[in-house]
Amino acid sequence: MEPIQSSLKKYMQESGWEEALQRVRQDVLTEKRVHDWLFANGEALSAGAVEQGMTALLEYKNSWQNCDQCPGLDKCPNPMTGHQPELYPEHGQIHMRYHPCPLQKAATRRRKQEALVKSLYVSAEFKKATLENVDIDDTDDRRSTALKKAIAFAHEVVPGEEGQGLYLHGMFGVGKTYMMAAIANALADRQIQSMLVYAPEFFREMRQAIGEGSVDEKIDAVKRVPVLMLDDIGAETMSNWIRDDVLGAILQHRMTEKLPTVYTSNWDYEELEAHFSYSNKGGEERMKAKRIMERIRPFTTELYLSGRNRRET
Missing domain, CATH: 3.40.50.300 (P-loop containing nucleotide triphosphate hydrolases)
Incomplete structure (x- = not known):
């Protein structure tokens, strides 16, 4: 019987998912805020931290894009309404938290x-x-x-x-x-x-x-x-x-x-x-x-x- 990992990888390749994930990964890592943060905090991260923290990096990128095109506090699409994301390293891993944005503070x-x-x-x-x-x-x-x-x-x-x-x-x-x-x-x-x-x-x-x-x-x-x-x-x-x-x-x-x-x-x-x-x-x-x-x-x-x-x- 073919191992489940092999079957999943084969399915992703045939369906185009793997290619799509690589594009998302590339988009995230080349986004200026993400790139600058990784450059400034790279020494505090363990090997493999970037891959393990990809979900946080993607949310960070998307949330800041929402903030850059802010539709107003009432229509804020971020996971935490009226809050902006912040990345921080802890125990070699990438973590994220939210802080009130200027509109929320006001x-x-x-x-x-x-x-x-x-x-x-x-x-x-x-x-x-x-x-x-x-x-x-x-x-x-x-x-x-x-x-x-x-x-x-x-x-x-x-x-x-x-x-x-x-x-x-x-x-x-x-x-x-x-x-x-x-x-x-x-x-x-x-x-x-x-x-x-x-x-x-x-x-x-x-x-x-x-x-x-x-x-x-x-x-x-x-x-x-x-x-x-x-x-x-x-x-x-x-x-x-x-x-x-x-x-x-x-x-x-x-x-x-x-x-x-x-x-x-x-x-x-x-x-x-x-x-x-x-x-x-x-x-x-x-x-x-x-x-x-x-x-x-x-x-x-x-x-x-x-x-x-x-x-x-």
Whole structure:
């Protein structure tokens, strides 16, 4: 009986497989990356290592060809999506491993950044906001000053050591929320977590939380975040409970722990204080309003954001 090895070899010769395998082998060994790696690491390889490592060399060659013609992360054809191959010698043999490619690294950074910027009721479009893209007017010193202060805050603030925040106010549509979101994204680059909260919706939900028994849990999440951003403060329907037991508790903790807060509002300090003086049940409580403002005014830098209404086309 003819040995199986002889039969297999004869079959490969007659079918053309052996010739095809030799062409593949030649293509692999003459590919520049493979050739350069073998030249640089030849002394570390045992006799026969190239033949034994041919499968790894072929995968290395093909994966790099995929990378050279990258179709994008979503369509990556490599065995490990978003990863590039690397050859290395070990115990005289050829081995291969994969490392994240630049696109995968960028996607990972984006996911980490988005995890650092938590948003409650704020549009997802602000996830890409940058301070570099904030519109400025060379003839408008106040808008330029606000941007400079925002940049300085984003690059210098240290929650827990420096509790000074920002109070951005101005008319509708001038870009206050965009600037706030851009600050949040810049903080994320420094690995500083922030939370963007649309104040009217948050306070409305707090009223619902009473029946759910989750008031303390929701307050804790907001008051302990390293940098809190309250968007459109003053637009909410005010009540004694929201002012004193919710907002007051949040700001008291943040003041004590030196955690900065950034606000946007259509009103300046005086107008906001007047807003806090009244509740939906009527009456005026100026001292309680002043108590809240004493946790805002001394701990923020007031910035007036001027300009046209960018929501109007």
